[in-house]
Amino acid sequence: MEPTNSIFFAKTIFILIVFAITLGVAAYSTYFERKIAAFMQDRVGPDRAGPFGIFQPLADAVKMFMKEDFIPSHANKWLFIMGPCLSMLTALMTSAVVPFGDTVTIAGVTFDLQGIDVNIGILWVFGIVSLGVYGILIGGWASNNKYALLGGIRAASQNISYELAMGLSIIAILMFSESLSTRAIVEAQQSTHWNIFYQPLGFIIFIICAFAECNRTPFDLPECETELIGGYHTEYSSMKLGFYLFAEYINMFISGAVMATLFFGGYDYPGYEFIAGKFGDTPAALLGAGALIGKALFFVFVFMWVRWTLPRFRYDQLMNLGWTGLIPLSIYNVLVTGIGILSGQPIIAGIAGIIVLLVGLVIYDQLKFKKKIA
Amino acid sequence: MKLTNRTKVLEQGEMTLAERLYLPAIVGGMATTLKHFFQKPVTIKYPEQQRYLGPIYRGHHILKRDENGAERCTACGLCAVACPAEAISMVAGERKAGEENLYREEKYAQVYEINMLRCIFCGLCEEACPKQAIYLRHDKIVPAFHERDEVIYGKDKLVEKMDQRYLREGWK
Numbered sequence: 001m002e003p004t005n006s007i008f009f010a011k012t013i014f015i016l017i018v019f020a021i022t023l024g025v026a027a028y029s030t031y032f033e034r035k036i037a038a039f040m041q042d043r044v045g046p047d048r049a050g051p052f053g054i055f056q057p058l059a060d061a062v063k064m065f066m067k068e069d070f071i072p073s074h075a076n077k078w079l080f081i082m083g084p085c086l087s088m089l090t091a092l093m094t095s096a097v098v099p100f101g102d103t104v105t106i107a108g109v110t111f112d113l114q115g116i117d118v119n120i121g122i123l124w125v126f127g128i129v130s131l132g133v134y135g136i137l138i139g140g141w142a143s144n145n146k147y148a149l150l151g152g153i154r155a156a157s158q159n160i161s162y163e164l165a166m167g168l169s170i171i172a173i174l175m176f177s178e179s180l181s182t183r184a185i186v187e188a189q190q191s192t193h194w195n196i197f198y199q200p201l202g203f204i205i206f207i208i209c210a211f212a213e214c215n216r217t218p219f220d221l222p223e224c225e226t227e228l229i230g231g232y233h234t235e236y237s238s239m240k241l242g243f244y245l246f247a248e249y250i251n252m253f254i255s256g257a258v259m260a261t262l263f264f265g266g267y268d269y270p271g272y273e274f275i276a277g278k279f280g281d282t283p284a285a286l287l288g289a290g291a292l293i294g295k296a297l298f299f300v301f302v303f304m305w306v307r308w309t310l311p312r313f314r315y316d317q318l319m320n321l322g323w324t325g326l327i328p329l330s331i332y333n334v335l336v337t338g339i340g341i342l343s344g345q346p347i348i349a350g351i352a353g354i355i356v357l358l359v360g361l362v363i364y365d366q367l368k369f370k371k372k373i374a
Numbered sequence: 375m376k377l378t379n380r381t382k383v384l385e386q387g388e389m390t391l392a393e394r395l396y397l398p399a400i401v402g403g404m405a406t407t408l409k410h411f412f413q414k415p416v417t418i419k420y421p422e423q424q425r426y427l428g429p430i431y432r433g434h435h436i437l438k439r440d441e442n443g444a445e446r447c448t449a450c451g452l453c454a455v456a457c458p459a460e461a462i463s464m465v466a467g468e469r470k471a472g473e474e475n476l477y478r479e480e481k482y483a484q485v486y487e488i489n490m491l492r493c494i495f496c497g498l499c500e501e502a503c504p505k506q507a508i509y510l511r512h513d514k515i516v517p518a519f520h521e522r523d524e525v526i527y528g529k530d531k532l533v534e535k536m537d538q539r540y541l542r543e544g545w546k
């Protein structure tokens with residue numbers, strides 16, 4: 001076989017595997033969400049379908065398919081169908097630029113464990129994530145229902161607000177890697193020079209924004225049941241609703257993978273060189289892919305952990321946090337990172353930045369807020 | 375006006391800086407949920423796993439037999455009178471010769487029916503019975519009904535089986 005053909009073939013198989021992993025993880029996220037919720041509330045959770053209830057996702061899928069696929073007569077039919085499809089499509093497209101591993105050689109074919117290595121990798125993620133809100137907005141609008149529309153509007157304004165802070169927190173990462181390519185960002189973090197050590201503040205900003213972008217608690221206002229019934233998916237039923245819920249879990253997994261890529265060294269793990277030296281590059285790279293998926297799954301767990309800990313924000317609190325809290329904070333983070341790079345001591349600068357921030361907050365607090373004397 | 379001096383004044387002052395930053399509280403909350411994550415669930419998986427309801431739980435009715443296997447009930451009707459829900463009805467009969475091993479006294483209940491939809495499991499029949507014939511078991515509950523004709527329990531369901539006698543704590 002010609003080399004170009006064989007690489008094409010290998011990449012096709014790799015992309016299919018990534019698809020399968022993403023969909024499988026998303027399916028089982030629904031099960032683990034319920035299990036984790038149960039464990040955190042001292043319950044057992046689903047345990048009827050198969051041993052420990054591990055066939056629950058299959059049962060849920062059968063239930064979803066069997067339900068009536070209802071399209072309201074007042075809804076805009078094509079947009080109504082397009083909404084969940086767009087959500088699903090954009091959720092799956094993001095994984096294309098995530099570098100799952102280093103170069104591997106299988107059956108004489110050498111290729112990267114990455115869908116496409118584009119030099120605008122992280123911008124691709126941002127572009128697709130921004131498109132993802134269209135799925136929710138179109139679904140909410142096409143339903144021709146006040147609650148759905150309000151949910152869609154909330155999703156749109158929330159995503160736009162938090163994308164700003166998210167982008168600013170990534171700028172600090174880009175200042176280190178000097179490249180937008182996700183592979184270059186990961187390669188700059190090899191041998192445990194993970195960005196989390198240089199960018200603790202940036203990571204906190206990023207993870208808060210990721211919660212908001214994925215519409216997860218405490219920022220799940222677009223589907224806030226107490227105010228909006230079901231939010232943007234009020235009118236949806238059957239597998240169209242399933243697509244929306246599924247897209248949310250895929251987004252969680254992918255944003256976990258992106259967080260691992262940007263802040264936790266991607267496919268890097270302690271002892272990479274040792275394993276590469278002892279067993280060769282390919283096993284080390286495959287183990288690295290496992291490490292990346294493990295890190296992403298850990299973030300999925302964090303997403304669920306936070307969901308079952310925190311109550312929902314009020315909408316004005318959400319906007320207040322985004323615009324007056326996170327955006328100034330991320331601009332400050334960019335400044336601190338710049339100082340760190342110029343002084344050549346990024347770790348010390350990062351820690352000093354946090355200390356200066358806290359001291360500044362305390363001083364501001366003492367001057368500004370007069371305590372009531374009881 | 376204060377009645378006692380035990381009132382606690384719960385004046386919530388201004389939130390401190392740490393409280394207004396939310397993050398310490400969020401970390402604390404997540405620690406709490408993680409602690410619960412590793413605790414044993416308190417769930418009792420009901421149909422497979424049943425909890426002990428206590429020695430005086432008022433469950434399924436039982437018409438006791440004496441130690442020789444003769445029915446104790448003499449169809450006096452006091453339980454039916456005591457029943458606030460009027461769930462109990464019975465037809466009395468006279469014991470024939472040769473039935474002494476079946477019925478303890480000369481008069482017995484030919485028919486004894488409890489309407490389980492009416493019964494409120496108050497236990498007044500048990501208290502009213504002068505012959506210690508009717509009891510509400512502590513170890514068995516009346517199952518759910520699926521048909522209307524399952525609702526009225528006759529003697530076939532109520533009379534104690536000699537091979538699985540009902541004994542309470544403190545009885546011989």
